[in-house]
Amino acid sequence: MTKTAIATPEEPEGRKPRGRKRANGEGTIVQRKDGRYEAKVFMPTTAGTVKRVSVYGRTREECHAKYVELKANAQQNIPVAAKSQTVAEYLTYWLDEVARPSLRPATFRSYELSVRLYIAPGLGKKKLDKLQPRDVRTWLNQVRVTCQCCAQGKDAKRPKQHRDPAKQQRCCALGRCCKEYPSQRSVQYLHAILRSALQHAVREEGLFQNVAKKVRVSAGERKEIEPLSLDEAKRLLKTARDDRLYALYAVALGVGLRRGEALGLRWEDVDLADGVLQVRQTLQRTKDGLVFLPPKTARSRRVIALPKTLVTALKEHKSRQETEEDAAGERWTESGLVFTTAIGTPIEPRNLNRHFNALCDAAGIRRVRLHDLRHTCATLLLAQGVDGRTIMELLGHSAIAVTMNIYTHVRLDVLRSAVDRMDGVLGDEES
Numbered sequence: 001m002t003k004t005a006i007a008t009p010e011e012p013e014g015r016k017p018r019g020r021k022r023a024n025g026e027g028t029i030v031q032r033k034d035g036r037y038e039a040k041v042f043m044p045t046t047a048g049t050v051k052r053v054s055v056y057g058r059t060r061e062e063c064h065a066k067y068v069e070l071k072a073n074a075q076q077n078i079p080v081a082a083k084s085q086t087v088a089e090y091l092t093y094w095l096d097e098v099a100r101p102s103l104r105p106a107t108f109r110s111y112e113l114s115v116r117l118y119i120a121p122g123l124g125k126k127k128l129d130k131l132q133p134r135d136v137r138t139w140l141n142q143v144r145v146t147c148q149c150c151a152q153g154k155d156a157k158r159p160k161q162h163r164d165p166a167k168q169q170r171c172c173a174l175g176r177c178c179k180e181y182p183s184q185r186s187v188q189y190l191h192a193i194l195r196s197a198l199q200h201a202v203r204e205e206g207l208f209q210n211v212a213k214k215v216r217v218s219a220g221e222r223k224e225i226e227p228l229s230l231d232e233a234k235r236l237l238k239t240a241r242d243d244r245l246y247a248l249y250a251v252a253l254g255v256g257l258r259r260g261e262a263l264g265l266r267w268e269d270v271d272l273a274d275g276v277l278q279v280r281q282t283l284q285r286t287k288d289g290l291v292f293l294p295p296k297t298a299r300s301r302r303v304i305a306l307p308k309t310l311v312t313a314l315k316e317h318k319s320r321q322e323t324e325e326d327a328a329g330e331r332w333t334e335s336g337l338v339f340t341t342a343i344g345t346p347i348e349p350r351n352l353n354r355h356f357n358a359l360c361d362a363a364g365i366r367r368v369r370l371h372d373l374r375h376t377c378a379t380l381l382l383a384q385g386v387d388g389r390t391i392m393e394l395l396g397h398s399a400i401a402v403t404m405n406i407y408t409h410v411r412l413d414v415l416r417s418a419v420d421r422m423d424g425v426l427g428d429e430e431s
Helices: 060-075 087-102 105-123 133-144 184-204 230-240 246-255 259-263 308-331 349-363 372-383 388-395 400-407 412-420
Strands: 029-031 037-044 050-057 276-278 282-286 289-293 303-305
Touching: 029 060, 037 060, 050 060, 060 184, 087 105, 087 184, 105 133, 105 184, 105 282, 133 184, 230 246, 230 349, 230 372, 246 259, 246 308, 246 349, 246 372, 259 282, 259 349, 282 349, 372 388
Parallel strands: none
Antiparallel strands: 029 037, 037 050, 276 303, 282 289
16 A cells, blocks of 8 residues: 655645744845855935845845845935946045045045045046956056156156256156156055945945955065164254244154144143143144144043153243244234244144254254154153053054054164173173
């Protein structure tokens, strides 16, 4: 007698086993053949229409998170591109709508220049959704071997004749290529900007993948910064002693203020009686002119104790400034700033750089950047046994690793003193 197979409750006849039940609000998430998960959302477009946009994730949870974020954008009527954009079109949108609101003006200006001079010329015409890792790799390799003076027409923009030979055409425009190739760190910076822009497109624009992440770029060697020695620092301050900006250089060297922090310092931020100053704002040059901005990071907003020598220097500076105000008369502009021009206006940062270069020359020391006084401050403090965390707090760094890895350069004489202590361990006890 033939037996009839009976379907079990777990395997109903004619039905496939049920998959995982979809969570509430999860939307339709399917697993692709390549193993990734995909969800789709109807999104408003810049043309006033609606189109279906896909998001992807390596796990169902990752895909769901992207789906929820994109769904929220749809509910807020935040549009996506109506058609496949070129890389240049997308980067224009990304700079204006994403980068500009979130970056400091100087950083945004650097991003904008990098896109305009490097990324857009090399990749701008390609369709964003057709961009491949090999396109990015080929572009980066080309940037490495392209003279930027030739590519950007730097020499060609100079006049053919000028009373200062350094300001007239002298190389690429005359057929003598100067071979101004970008450094490896510059190439890495360009790659980082492109990677950041594409990551936003993956997260919010439904781009399938960030192809820039698939291209490895070595960081290159960090340029070694050589701060001033103690002797050089003393010679610099001695030369600047009668200069109207002596106190600025003393403060930059003594407590490590950044250029913008020093130029943005107000008298209301300085308590000469208690010997402290507060960093509350910075002065920066943007395309809109000189502007006051918040400090670089939350830790950059700090209170600094002043040594007696700096308190004295600031008192003398205040007296000098009052004399300059009397001499300027009606031309004086009351800004409340500690360091100003002779008529009370804010100091142009680049003018301060030029003034500092001239001071280095007058002191007979090598030219360093004004920012290197900050490096020098950290190094001298370390040499005197100040611990890294205290230096971090003084300089306003977000993490001690920044202080120790970048700003403290132990000089040979300090190293010599340290290793000499091993004599007592390694030396012959009988000698």
